[in-house]
Amino acid sequence: MIRQRQDRLKLNKSQFQHCQKLSQESAKVWNSVKNFFWRTYRKKGIWLSEVSMKRYLNGRFSLHSQSVQAIIEKFYDNLKSTRSLRKDNPDIRYPHKNKGWFCVHWKKSAIQVSGRYIHFSNGKGRQGIIFKLPVSLANCQPKTVELIWRNSYWLSITLEIEGKQQVLGFSTAAVDMGEIHAMTITDGKEALV
Numbered sequence: 006m007i008r009q010r011q012d013r014l015k016l017n018k019s020q021f022q023h024c025q026k027l028s029q030e031s032a033k034v035w036n037s038v039k040n041f042f043w044r045t046y047r048k049k050g051i052w053l054s055e056v057s058m059k060r061y062l063n064g065r066f067s068l069h070s071q072s073v074q075a076i077i078e079k080f081y082d083n084l085k086s087t088r089s090l091r092k093d094n095p096d097i098r099y100p101h102k103n104k105g106w107f108c109v110h111w112k113k114s115a116i117q118v119s120g121r122y123i124h125f126s127n128g129k130g131r132q133g134i135i136f137k138l139p140v141s142l143a144n145c146q147p148k149t150v151e152l153i154w155r156n157s158y159w160l161s162i163t164l165e166i167e168g169k170q171q172v173l174g175f176s177t178a179a180v181d182m183g184e185i186h187a188m189t190i191t192d193g194k195e196a197l198v
Contacts, residue, residue, distance in 0.1 A: 013159050023134055030109075035076055035079075068109070072111055108152060110150075111152075
């Protein structure tokens, strides 16, 4: 089972500025992917593959290589979903706008957790960033993490959990959308109507 958790970050001034630089660098990656893809398609009629794009952009940005690959994967996921949605609604547009900032994505190889601190690598020779985790996430092993801007910076952490165990202080609950009651929630012991 995969569980996602979002936590708001409390940043000092230097951490905030570093997060802004990372978000802007992430936007540069998105804009480069988008521009190169559409330029190649318009001029040569070639629909570039995801693998070709990853090879082309390898080592050109101040982010971890896995972070750059994640942005490329997001762009191609957007292309795929837009292509399938255009069958029903031809007015839907492919990704075409430049971005000033974009969420930063780290995969497992760029994440280190020790106690309540999580360290993100930004590639060889570049300054990483460290955040303090809430007590409930101490010593967790995240699968992926995204740095998101929503009026402040948030960490969106994806954890892989085995079985139906209680993890991170949460219990599993079941929800039944009923006809008599709008919704019934139970944890196996108590029911809330």
